[in-house]
Amino acid sequence: MVEGTSREHFLARLGPATSPAAEDLSVDHELLRLVGPEEDLLARFMQEAAGLGMQPRLVQAESLELEMSRLLSELAPVSACLSLADGQLRSLVLRAMHSAGCEARDTTMSRGIAAQYDVDIGITDVCHGVAETGSLILNSAAGRSRGAHLVPPIHLAILYREQILPDLVDFFTATGESELATAQVFVTGPSKTADIEGVLVTGVHGPRAVHILVVDN
Amino acid sequence: MSDDQQRHLLDPKLPYLMGARIDKAMADDAMRTAVTSTTAAKDVLRKEVFANSFAERYPAIKREAARIKAHCLDNLRHYIDKFAGAVEGLGGKVHFASDSQEANRICVAIAKAEGARLCVKSKSMVTEEAFLVRDLEDAGVETVETDLGEFIVQLDRDAPSHIVTPMIHKDRRAAGRAMQRELQVEYSEDPSKLTAIARSYLRDKFRHADLGISGANFLIAESGSLVLCTNEGNAGLSVTSPRVHVVFAGIEKVIPRLSDLPFFLKLLARSGTGQDLTVYTNIISGPRRSSDPDGPEELHFILLDNGRSKVLASDQSELLACIRCGACLNACPVFRAVGGGHAYGAVYSGPIGAALTPLLRGLENYPDLPQASSLCGACHEACPVDIDLPKHFVSLRRAQIEQQIVGWRERLAYRLWAKSMRSALLFRMGSRMGRIALGLLSSRQSGKAGDRRWLMRLPWPMKAWSMDRDLPMPARRSFRQLWKSECGVGKNG
Amino acid sequence: MFNNGFHPEASSLARRMVGVFDGFEYVVTNSASCAAMVREKFPDLFSQDSPDAEAARALAAKTFEFIEFLDRVLALKPEDLGIPWQGVATYHPSCHLRSLGSDPCPSYLAGVDGLDIRPMDKASDCCGFGGTFALKYPKISSTMVREKLASIERTGADFLISNDAGCSLSLLGACHRRGLPIRTLSYAEILAEGLGLLAPDEAQA
Ligand code: SF4
Numbered sequence: 001m002v003e004g005t006s007r008e009h010f011l012a013r014l015g016p017a018t019s020p021a022a023e024d025l026s027v028d029h030e031l032l033r034l035v036g037p038e039e040d041l042l043a044r045f046m047q048e049a050a051g052l053g054m055q056p057r058l059v060q061a062e063s064l065e066l067e068m069s070r071l072l073s074e075l076a077p078v079s080a081c082l083s084l085a086d087g088q089l090r091s092l093v094l095r096a097m098h099s100a101g102c103e104a105r106d107t108t109m110s111r112g113i114a115a116q117y118d119v120d121i122g123i124t125d126v127c128h129g130v131a132e133t134g135s136l137i138l139n140s141a142a143g144r145s146r147g148a149h150l151v152p153p154i155h156l157a158i159l160y161r162e163q164i165l166p167d168l169v170d171f172f173t174a175t176g177e178s179e180l181a182t183a184q185v186f187v188t189g190p191s192k193t194a195d196i197e198g199v200l201v202t203g204v205h206g207p208r209a210v211h212i213l214v215v216d217n
Numbered sequence: 218m219s220d221d222q223q224r225h226l227l228d229p230k231l232p233y234l235m236g237a238r239i240d241k242a243m244a245d246d247a248m249r250t251a252v253t254s255t256t257a258a259k260d261v262l263r264k265e266v267f268a269n270s271f272a273e274r275y276p277a278i279k280r281e282a283a284r285i286k287a288h289c290l291d292n293l294r295h296y297i298d299k300f301a302g303a304v305e306g307l308g309g310k311v312h313f314a315s316d317s318q319e320a321n322r323i324c325v326a327i328a329k330a331e332g333a334r335l336c337v338k339s340k341s342m343v344t345e346e347a348f349l350v351r352d353l354e355d356a357g358v359e360t361v362e363t364d365l366g367e368f369i370v371q372l373d374r375d376a377p378s379h380i381v382t383p384m385i386h387k388d389r390r391a392a393g394r395a396m397q398r399e400l401q402v403e404y405s406e407d408p409s410k411l412t413a414i415a416r417s418y419l420r421d422k423f424r425h426a427d428l429g430i431s432g433a434n435f436l437i438a439e440s441g442s443l444v445l446c447t448n449e450g451n452a453g454l455s456v457t458s459p460r461v462h463v464v465f466a467g468i469e470k471v472i473p474r475l476s477d478l479p480f481f482l483k484l485l486a487r488s489g490t491g492q493d494l495t496v497y498t499n500i501i502s503g504p505r506r507s508s509d510p511d512g513p514e515e516l517h518f519i520l521l522d523n524g525r526s527k528v529l530a531s532d533q534s535e536l537l538a539c540i541r542c543g544a545c546l547n548a549c550p551v552f553r554a555v556g557g558g559h560a561y562g563a564v565y566s567g568p569i570g571a572a573l574t575p576l577l578r579g580l581e582n583y584p585d586l587p588q589a590s591s592l593c594g595a596c597h598e599a600c601p602v603d604i605d606l607p608k609h610f611v612s613l614r615r616a617q618i619e620q621q622i623v624g625w626r627e628r629l630a631y632r633l634w635a636k637s638m639r640s641a642l643l644f645r646m647g648s649r650m651g652r653i654a655l656g657l658l659s660s661r662q663s664g665k666a667g668d669r670r671w672l673m674r675l676p677w678p679m680k681a682w683s684m685d686r687d688l689p690m691p692a693r694r695s696f697r698q699l700w701k702s703e704c705g706v707g708k709n710g
Numbered sequence: 711m712f713n714n715g716f717h718p719e720a721s722s723l724a725r726r727m728v729g730v731f732d733g734f735e736y737v738v739t740n741s742a743s744c745a746a747m748v749r750e751k752f753p754d755l756f757s758q759d760s761p762d763a764e765a766a767r768a769l770a771a772k773t774f775e776f777i778e779f780l781d782r783v784l785a786l787k788p789e790d791l792g793i794p795w796q797g798v799a800t801y802h803p804s805c806h807l808r809s810l811g812s813d814p815c816p817s818y819l820a821g822v823d824g825l826d827i828r829p830m831d832k833a834s835d836c837c838g839f840g841g842t843f844a845l846k847y848p849k850i851s852s853t854m855v856r857e858k859l860a861s862i863e864r865t866g867a868d869f870l871i872s873n874d875a876g877c878s879l880s881l882l883g884a885c886h887r888r889g890l891p892i893r894t895l896s897y898a899e900i901l902a903e904g905l906g907l908l909a910p911d912e913a914q915a
Contacts, residue, residue, distance in 0.1 A: 003312075004323045004519075007301065010313035013526035014294035014468070022295040025288045025473060031278050032479055034270055083510075113458050113511040117424050133494045146457045146512045150450055150497075168483065168494070172476045180440055180475075182509050183457075186498040191450040194490075195366035195382060196389050196408040198255050204365055204412055205419065206450025206497065239849050253857070257832075550836045554853035589847050591840025591854070592713055593805035614715030623715075671886055685852035686844075686883030 029173055035132040035166040042214070045164050048134025049212060052189035053202060056134075056212040064158075064215055065096050071211060072100035075154060077120035079103045083148035084125050085141075089158065093123055113147040122148035122207070123156045128171060129164040129214075135188040136212065137171060139181035146183045155187075155207040161216045226376040226559055228348065231582040233562040235555070235589060242556030248386050252378075252557040255385050256547040262491030263544055263599065270487070282480045283603040286538035289472055293529060296438040296471045297520065303441025307503025309516040317347035320521045324349060324430070324463055325356045327517055331461050333358055333428035337419075339445070339452035340364035341432025342380055342541060343521055344465045345564045349430070360430075361422045363451035365415055372399040378558035380565065381489050381543035386557045419451070429459035429513065433466035434540070435481060436518075439474045442502040443518075446485060446495040453497050462504070462513040467521050469529075469537040475500075481540055484601035488542035524577040533609055536573050538602045545569050545596035545606060551589055561586065568596035572609040580613065584622055587613035712751050714842060721755040721762075728752070728765045736783065737773040740898050741875040745775040746806035776898050777873060781814040788814075788821030793904030796824040800867040802858075802881065804874030805836050815873060815897055822900060832861035839880035855884045862892065870894045 011017075035044060042058075049056040059067040080102055084090040097104055102121075116122065124144070128137040136157050140146050149155045165171055191206030202208050242249055267275050289296055301311040314320035328336065336358050338344065350371075353360045362371040366384040370377050372395040377383030384392070389406045397404040402414050431452050435444040443464055445452045456462045472478065478500075486492040505512035528537055546552050546567030558566030563574040563583065571586040580587075587610045596606040617623050672688040712720035727748070731737050739745050749770045756763035780786045799819075807813045819827050838844065838854030858881065862870055870885075872878045873896045882894040902908035 004319055005313040005315045005522075007298075007311075007313055010315065010520070010522065011294050011298055013522065014297060014529060015292075017294065022292040023473070025285065025477075027281060027285060027477060027480070029476070029479070031274060031281055032483055114424070116511075117420070135494060140509050140512065143508055143510060145510050146453075150453045150457065169479045172479045180442065180500075180502045182501065182503055182506055182512060184500040184502075185453065186494065187496070188492075188494045188498070189496045191448070192496055193365045193412060193449050195364070195369070195384055196392050196411060197251070198258065199389075199408040201409050201412040204416060204449040204451070205363065205423075205454050239847070243849055243853070249853075550838070550854045550857070551850055553857075554850045589843075589850060591805075591836050591838060591843040591851070593836030593840065594808040595805070595834065595836065598808050611713055611715060614713070615717050616715070618715045627714075628716075673887075685848065685855065685887060686880060687886040688883055689879070689886070 029169045032169050033167050037166050039131065039166060041131040041164045041166055042161055042216070044131040045129050045134060046214065048131065049129075050134075052134050053192075054134065054189060054210040054212055056214050058214050058216060061215050061217045064213065065092050068093065068096035068156075068213060069099045071156070071213070072097060072102050072121075075121065075156075075211075076100075077102050077154065079119040080121045080123055081116050081119045081145070081148050081152065082123050083145035084123070084158075085144055086125065089125060093158075113145075113151065116145070116147045116151035119152050121154040121156055122150075122152040124148050124158070126157050126159050127163065129159045129212075130166075130168055130171065130186070131164050132167045133186075133188055135168070135186045136210075138185050138187065140183040141179075141181035144181075146185075149185065149187060150206045153203070153207055154209045154211070156211045156213070157187075159212055159214050161214060227345065227562070227564050229562045231579070233583055233585075235560055235562065235585040238560040238562065239555055242554070242560055245556060247388070248556045249553070251388055252385055253553040255382065256379075256549075256553055259382075259489075259491060259547040260544075260599070263488055263547065266487045266491045266493070270493070278480070278484070279601055279603045282484055282601060283538060285472065285477050285480060286540075286602055287535070290469070290529060290534050290537055293468065293471070296473060297468055300436055300438040300441055300471050301518075301520075303437075303439065304503070304516075304518055305441075307441050307516075308506075309441065309503050309518060311518045311520060314519055314521050314523070316523050317349075317521065320347050320465065320519050320523070321349050321352040323519050324465070325352055325358075327461065327463055328353060328356065328358045328428055331427060331515070333461065335422065335426045336360040336428040336430055337363050337422050337426040337451075337455045337459065338430040339432065339447065339455040340367050340383070341430070341465055342564060343432050343467050344430065345377065346467075346523065347465070347521065349465065358428065361419065361426075363419050363423070363449075363455055364447070365412060365449060365451075368415055368419065369395050372396065376559065378566070379543060379546055380541050380558075380567070380570075381546075386559065423454045423458045426455075426459045427461065429455040429457075429462045431456050431462070431464055433464055433470045434485065435478060436466055436471040437473075437475050437478065437500075438471050440502055442475065442500050444478060445499040445501070446482070446497070447499075448490070448492075448496045450497055453499055456499070456501065457512060460513055461515045461517070462501075463517045463519065465519050465521065467523070468525055469539075485540055485542050488544040488599070488601040528573070528576045531576070533572075533576060533612060535604055536569070536576065536609060538604060539569050539573070540602060541569075542601060543567075544599040544601065545604075548595040548599035550593065550595065551591070555589075568606045569604070572606055572613065575613055580616055580620060581622055584617065587617065712747065712755070717755065720751075724752045724755050724766060725762060728762070728769050731769055732765070735772065736779065737769065738776055738779045739773070740776045740873065740896055742775050742804035742806040742810060743874050743876050745773055745778070746809050748773045750809050775810060775873065776896070777815050777818055778810070780818065788818040791818070791821055791901070792823055793821075793901060794823045795900050795904040797869050798826045798828060798867050799869035799871050800828050800830045800862055800865040801833070802830070802837065802862075802870060802872040802877055803833060804872065804877050805834075806874060815871075818897060819871065819900075822904065825900070828865035828867050830861045830865050832858060835861070837877045837880050839876045841876065844880060852884075855880060859884055859888065859890070863890065868892060871897060871900070873897055 046056050126136045126138050190202045190210050191204045192202045193204045194200050304311050312323045350360045362368045369392045379385040393404050393406050434446045486495045504516040549568050552567045561570050575583045590610050592607040752766040837858045838851040844851040878894045885892045
């Protein structure tokens, strides 16, 4: 294999070895805040997500299974892949799929990403919602998939009300202690492009529809 | 394949003079109109979203973002070293490339070692800079651009004309023709239909590719993470499906910590497309771990210098703070007038390209770029990291004079002008002579409706002025004469 | 000269100018680009703690664009001036105002009795002048001026107000070439005409 330039040689061009000022940088995150914790986060999230062209639906915890099977009957997918870390939630989703006549494929992701190209819907949990932007934050920790939200033509996400952060900065100022997942993604709307004459088209490479069941306990 | 012409457009014979491509743009109203309407709309949108979100806080945020970037650049060695260490800690590999040929060799070697046949690539300016696709294809690796705009540009064997919206110079008909010809599909002008055709064609490529290549919007030194911002989802697919992921990145992409990222995320999409956030923001930290069900098994970073360390050492290092949002291109009246990026004869176009290209590729090779600006400052105002681009044009012009890239006639004219202005007597003589000369010219021209107060044709060096404008004759009495007669005598007479 | 990179020449001129205006309390110019040059660039032409730099900073501190002077030094309120001036006009803010900070001109124009201001859609776009830029790249420059004129014409204004000699010269010349009956003038001229200090035709002569 071609090795390229050595690290020492490469770094030597970038200035002296010791940088006394390095790491000495404090920044003012509050400058960036657009939504504070005092706001109605649920309402803001619903509004932003809908404004982006996603389809958020508020459901009570006790009717999650029913609402999900209703939504699945509407969407009528033949097959699905699941990326859900919690066993209980997975059983709930499987029951909902069963009653909607939808076949779960590869629920444990054992076939990797290849299988995801053949299913109609990806069903995932998320780690956060962001009220400011209407974004969903997903990560690949705890056996979750990197592709389930992206490869199938429809994405269905399950978000719990208490997972909603006020502002994007809250995510970045809160992380740090816990180990970073291999892949994190902020999903802010369905896949879209305006490359051809500025005309907006959704569903370019990723899903054309993003449904969110927002669970209120 | 695509690259003979691409090479020609963005990697022209040097030294490169803009003249011919300016003429071409002047003759191509459709292209100029397309570029003008798209960029002007984006420029308006950008101003609106900033006014609606950060409002009067925006200048302070810009300064904070610029400060973070300046800190990174001041300590770039430290942060690159740290980044490389963090990547290795996660099981990734970092390669260092002094120039683009070396970077491409490393990438081709990785592809060969993996036996890669098909590569999916997301949009990346630094791979354009290195002409990576050409080298991969020469090595027998089919390489497909997956950003819709880049895909169409690639089908047309054309070159991108904007750093964010690469097919800004093309309309839907061009897109339809390219797909009809290259993919043997029915001709369409409907953007949704064309997008659907591209989607199904590219899905197949994503599914079977064994190599995925991306650029980087940001690299996080502290965690060894890669940040990618896209709207289409092509970057996510390019770097999730294939077994091997190679990242091409310029060294200036590194920022210290994950917690610095929201500054740039909140600025980037607003500045580039007027969105609060791009649809997908991926943060990737290392190759697939044993507990991950999917994702590439290998992750390589190729960090590229290619002239950047020279810029870093110069007094123009601020230019490396650029986050490639494209706002300065959208704001620039010259970019519009020349019909987009191709006129710049380089991968980076618009104001940032005009400042950076001469530094990366030789001042003597791009004599026009620092000059072709009215210094109106729209680019500086648009820049979310507060880069004073006009100041850099002036610095480059100064360097052109010092290196005698500017012709003797101009140098002589300025010396004489400076000399005459320094002396009150010479100045008065000069301006009186000017008046007389203009008076003579006007008496020889019969103006519109016999108007003696206007000049329609002027000799060098004012000839260019009279191409499209008339010149009013100076007032009969100068301000100095008026001041003297009406307000008494000034201190220096 | 500075903008073209001739810095030694520019600093020798700056030194002379600093000398010429030494002893005056204020320096007021009717051209935003001149004010911007003196204020933003002069001090940087000399090494930081030289006496020249000190003097250049002093000049910068007392130099104002005309309306700025009304606003910040004389503290005249736009509505108090209440000068009469009839006409339909549009306003072109000089690009150099970007570096001078906020632009008080629109509120002064709003305070003129009888003036009908029609904002143009491309108000902040450069007129294409840019000093020697217009001579070196006439095709780019004339495309820019054409875009600007189209925007001005869309307003239906008879007058174009600009407080920058460069922009005015360029736009006036371009209007004349196309036979557009649009007169350019600065706020100072409106003020002078409104106060009866200047006859309307004298300004054009
Ligand atoms: S120079 Fe500034 S405005 Fe231009 S692309 Fe870079 S960051 Fe954006």
